[in-house]
Amino acid sequence: MEPQTRLGLARLTKMAFDGIDLMPLRAELLTQSEQSDDTDGIFMDLSVIDQLHGNQEMGLEWQAKALKGHRMFSINRRETAQPKLLVFAEPSHVGGNTPIEFLLETSDFEIITYYPDLTPGAQNVLPEHDVAFCAVPTDSDIATPFFETVRGLTAQSGVHTFNLPDGPVDLDRDVLARIFPYVRGLRFPKTTRITRDALIGALVAGQEEAVLAGVGGYPYIIRPVGSHAGLGLEKVDDKDALVDYLLRQPAPDFFVSEYVDYATPTDGQFRKCRIVFVNGKAFPCHMAIADQWDVWYLNAKMEQHPEKRAEEAAWMEDFDADFAARHSHAFEALTTGIGLNYFGIDCAEDRDGNLVVFEADNALIVHDMDSDAIFPYKSKHMHEIFASFEAMLNAYRKDDKAAVSTSVPH
DSSP states (O other): OOOEEOOOHHHHHHHHHTTOOOHHHHHHHHHHHTTOSOHHHHHHHHHHHHHHTTOHHHHHHHHHHHHHHOSEEEESOOSSOOOEEEEEOOSOOTTSSOOHHHHTTTSSOEEEEEOOOOSTTOEEEEOOOSEEEEOOOTTOTTHHHHHHHHHHHHHHHOOOEETOOSSOOOOOHHHHHHHSSOBTTEEOOOEEEEEHHHHHHHHHTTOHHHHTTTTOSSSEEEEETTOOTTTTOEEEOSHHHHHHHHHHOOOSEEEEEEOOOOBOTTTOOEEEEEEEEETTEEEEEEEEEESSSSOOHHHHTGGGOHHHHHHHHHHHHTTTTTHHHHTHHHHHHHHHHHOOSEEEEEEEEOTTSOEEEEEEESOOOOOOOSOTTTOTTHHHHHHHHHHHHHHHHHHTOOSSOOOEEEEOOO
16 A cells, blocks of 8 residues: 655644644645545644644544554655655654654655554555654553564564664653663753652651652652653642642652752853754754753743853854763763664753753654744754764665565564
């Protein structure tokens, strides 16, 4: 079965980011779905549009409807010969899988996203491709059977697959510190995972600090397991604040971490950096600067502060000679210990100069959507990442392409 064409996540997200109203396009796609043979590709685009407009439930319904008919979808297909990248993905919200499309927007690759059927005995027929990439997030509930299925498929295809680990990879916050028990200059906030019931029980008994002794004492940083982008993230300074948090957050499981004061002593500002690693090399993505500990790029409002942008620009320009050189030992440990060809970290420097890693993730977004007028320094660095990623893929392209049909038992 041929992949169905679609507009794709990157193109639609860029339109929304630029302020284009997607509702007329949505109406047009609905009309096309009644007339086109690529109905399921249209459904996948409708899924993205509805999610970008905040209707995740409807978006996932469109996705489920599409996957009943097809499991392969293509973007950037041309009439002339071009290399083909096969991306193994799981059904998920728009921020779930590694957003490959943003990394290859200007490349020659046709990107074919494939959703393997994990049902026992399922017949997964792979399309023709030159190289492959496993985009499922490591914290997915189906990561283990997904990796097993893809390993079986790619073992028979003979095509190189990036970001496909030999075994389980767990990048959860409470596990990272155990992967790296001690690395000079590398620090992970002490973190434990605890169920809601266990935390409530400890609070009732007045034993929460004893139960959380491995993390330390108040204040704690708490968030629901599986949350990202600051959703449900709070600092609780005492027992009353923790009780209030649990009354507002219904999640069944939480990560509780020590509070790391990473404010720069000279000005009290918090600086959080996003760095991605491509084939072992570190690249700067952004530095968010704010007077609050729970900073990420959007709430830092960098577009309103030219002095902060000037600092970010200098950080990015001098990254290899300065930041990366200072933390080369930590970077080497991260790439070796995590073992993926592509992943990212959100990090900062503490007052002792250690690299504090708050999160490591293989599905962090890297994009070139920021305004050139406001952020004229960014595009150059983003395209260095894109070029490195494309070069990595090209280095392992298979010359003798062949479609593969195989059944993988679970």
